[in-house]
Amino acid sequence: MKETQRGKELYEKLDRREETYTIREYDKAIDQADMYYKDLTIVVNPNPLDCIIVKGGRRVLPSVERQLAHEMGHAATGFGDAPRHPLERVGPNIDKNENAVAKQLSPPEPERSVPGGYACK
Numbered sequence: 001m002k003e004t005q006r007g008k009e010l011y012e013k014l015d016r017r018e019e020t021y022t023i024r025e026y027d028k029a030i031d032q033a034d035m036y037y038k039d040l041t042i043v044v045n046p047n048p049l050d051c052i053i054v055k056g057g058r059r060v061l062p063s064v065e066r067q068l069a070h071e072m073g074h075a076a077t078g079f080g081d082a083p084r085h086p087l088e089r090v091g092p093n094i095d096k097n098e099n100a101v102a103k104q105l106s107p108p109e110p111e112r113s114v115p116g117g118y119a120c121k
């Protein structure tokens with residue numbers, strides 16, 4: 001994720017802050033959701049519980065790189081996930097942070113097209 005242009009920018013934005021951000025792995029004994037950001041702690045799950053919906057309507061498990069881009073995106077930019085107007089399908093955090101990184105990963109990952117987590121079924 002740090003090897004992508006946007007991922008590097010997000011990492012550097014947080015690195016320049018006075019506060020220390022902690023990134024750790026999801027622990028089902030203490031965490032409510034499979035990934036989230038709170039108390040300057042970014043939680044990622046290598047075995048995510050929920051899928052995301054990408055372009056074309058496919059449901060895929062979010063990679064750790066994508067989870068990091070998403071949660072670090074919230075932390076670094078304060079952007080939300082909900083669309084801000086009817087022409088947008090996703091909010092600025094998904095568009096400018098998560099999808100920007102997903103596209104630059106090698107191999108690239110598909111763009112997320114709907115906010116939220118969904119059963120993988």
Ligand SMILES: [Zn+2]
Pocket residue numbers: 070074081093
């Ligand atoms: Zn989010």
